[in-house]
Structure formats: C-alpha cells, structure tokens
Amino acid sequence: MTTTLITGATRGLGLETARQLAGAGHTVYLGARDLKQGQEAAKPIGAHAIQLDVTDEESVQAAAKHVRAEAGTLDVLINNAGISGAWKLAGEYTAADMETVYATNVFGIVRVTHAFLPLLDTSSNPVIVNVSSTGGSLARNTDPTSMESKVPMLTYASSKSAVNMVTVQYAVAYPNMRINAVNPGLTATDFTKITSPGATPIDFNEYGIQSAEDAAKIIVRLATTGPDGPTAGFFEAAGPAPW
Structure with a gap:
C-alpha cells in the first residue's frame, strides 16, 4: 500500500489528485488548513483528512507526527x-506582496519537505512532486508568443521559478528519491478569471483551459513513478517543460 500526502487538497487540483490516487489504491492523507473542511472533502473519495497549514511550523510538525504514528512511513509527498497573490503591474508590487506569496508557495514547500523527509526516507520508493507552473519558466516568459509573457505576475511567477530550483536542489541532494516539479497547465479554476492590469483582458480559452481531472493526470503520473523514473525534472502533459 502506497501512503501519500497532498497539501492544499480540499478543492480544485489538490482534491482531484487525491481522488485519482485514492482510486488507484493509495492511502491518501488530504492536507487541509481547516480540518472540518478537509474531512468533508476526504470522506467521499476515501481519503484521510489531516490538519496541515504549510505556513505554520507547529501544524506541519503535528501532521508529520500524526502520519508517523498512524502509517509509519510516507511514500509520496x-x-x-x-x-496566486495579487495581480498588478511589476512596479506596483511590494516586498510584503512577495513575502505573502513566498510564505506559501516556496517556504511552505521547504517546511513540509523538511518535516517529512525522515518519513520518506523509510520508503522503498520515495517520491516528491512539487506543483509548479510554466509561469515560472524563464524561457516561456521571454517568448512573446507565449501566454506566460502576457500576464504580469511578478510574485507568483518568481515563486514558481524558486520552486523549480528548490526541486532540483532536493533531487541532487537525495538521489535515492524521485523528486520532480510539474506544470499542470491552465485549469478551470478562479486563476483563469484574472485580467492583465492596464491591458486588454486575457482570453485564456485561446490557450486551452482544461478540467481539473485532466490537469491532475501529470501530477498523478509523476507521483506514481518507479525507482527508475525521472528525477530533477520539470514536466507538463506533453513532456519536459522548459526551465
């Protein structure tokens, strides 16, 4: 039995990933800031809710202690x-804006990974999947034909660039683990309702919005990779994503 923990899993992509992995036979711990909300989300899909706020050290440590006591190991994180944070023109962002987004998107990953590495180390096939975005791709952001180059998202985009580097650093440090970043792609969530400040509203449909069910497939694919699978990579549905 594969034991899997998913952070931010009470809705959207996280919940759909939990549903698919639980359906594939994983014992899924569904991380939720609000435990009651997590329990309501977990019950219909056969997952286990666990209180976990990635910005709170005490919450993360308690979650790690809970999983250790109940499951004894962790195979997939x-x-x-x-x-996303606020959407503004680049010159309007403040350091406080950056700190807010990085607290969840970057420091949250480091906090959770640090707490669960000892449990992952007990697995025969430890896997970490960091949900990133090509919003953080330097190649896409400098390509004037790409969607990424048309959306002003200094805090979000740079946080995802940081996620990609964090992913590579962990992968190099832990060659026994399969550690990758994934770009699920544009998904039918509130993200696609934004408009570009000071510019014409962006029609994301032009770039192909997909369902959460389809978007979660790349996460599931990397979460179920074997010991001979890729590591230190950045992937999207079509294959490797550009850094």
Missing part, C-alpha cells in the same frame, strides 16, 4: 498548496 505532493506539495500542491499554493496561492
């Missing part, structure tokens, strides 16, 4: 929790 999916760092899914993330926020």
Whole structure:
C-alpha cells in the first residue's frame, strides 16, 4: 500500500489528485488548513483528512507526527498548496506582496519537505512532486508568443521559478528519491478569471483551459513513478517543460 500526502487538497487540483490516487489504491492523507473542511472533502473519495497549514511550523510538525504514528512511513509527498497573490503591474508590487506569496508557495514547500523527509526516507520508493507552473519558466516568459509573457505576475511567477530550483536542489541532494516539479497547465479554476492590469483582458480559452481531472493526470503520473523514473525534472502533459 502506497501512503501519500497532498497539501492544499480540499478543492480544485489538490482534491482531484487525491481522488485519482485514492482510486488507484493509495492511502491518501488530504492536507487541509481547516480540518472540518478537509474531512468533508476526504470522506467521499476515501481519503484521510489531516490538519496541515504549510505556513505554520507547529501544524506541519503535528501532521508529520500524526502520519508517523498512524502509517509509519510516507511514500509520496505532493506539495500542491499554493496561492496566486495579487495581480498588478511589476512596479506596483511590494516586498510584503512577495513575502505573502513566498510564505506559501516556496517556504511552505521547504517546511513540509523538511518535516517529512525522515518519513520518506523509510520508503522503498520515495517520491516528491512539487506543483509548479510554466509561469515560472524563464524561457516561456521571454517568448512573446507565449501566454506566460502576457500576464504580469511578478510574485507568483518568481515563486514558481524558486520552486523549480528548490526541486532540483532536493533531487541532487537525495538521489535515492524521485523528486520532480510539474506544470499542470491552465485549469478551470478562479486563476483563469484574472485580467492583465492596464491591458486588454486575457482570453485564456485561446490557450486551452482544461478540467481539473485532466490537469491532475501529470501530477498523478509523476507521483506514481518507479525507482527508475525521472528525477530533477520539470514536466507538463506533453513532456519536459522548459526551465
């Protein structure tokens, strides 16, 4: 039995990933800031809710202690929790804006990974999947034909660039683990309702919005990779994503 923890899993992509992995036979711990909300989300899909706020050290340590006591190990960690932050022109962002987004998107991944590495180390096939975005791709952001280059998202985009580097650093440090970043792609959530400040509203449909069910497939694919699978990579549905 594969034991999996997913952060930020009470709705959207996280919940759909939990549903698919639970359906595939994983014992899924569904991380939720609000435990009651987590329990309501977990019950219909056969997952286990666990209180986990990635910005709170005490919460993360308690979650790690809970999983250790109940499951004894962790095979798969999916760092899914993330926020977009405010959407402004680059010159309007403040350091406080950056700190808010990085607290969840970057420091949250490091906090959770640090707490669960000892448990992952007990697995025969430890896997970490960090949910990233090509919003953080330097190649896409400098390509004037890409969607990423048309959306001003200094805090979010740079946080995902940081997630990619964090992923590579962990992968190099832990060659016995399969550690990758994934770009699920544009998904039918509130994210696609934003408009570009000071510019014409962006029609994300032009770039192909997909369902959460389809978007979760790349996360599930990397979460179920074997010991001979890729590591230190950045992937999307079509294959490797550009850094």
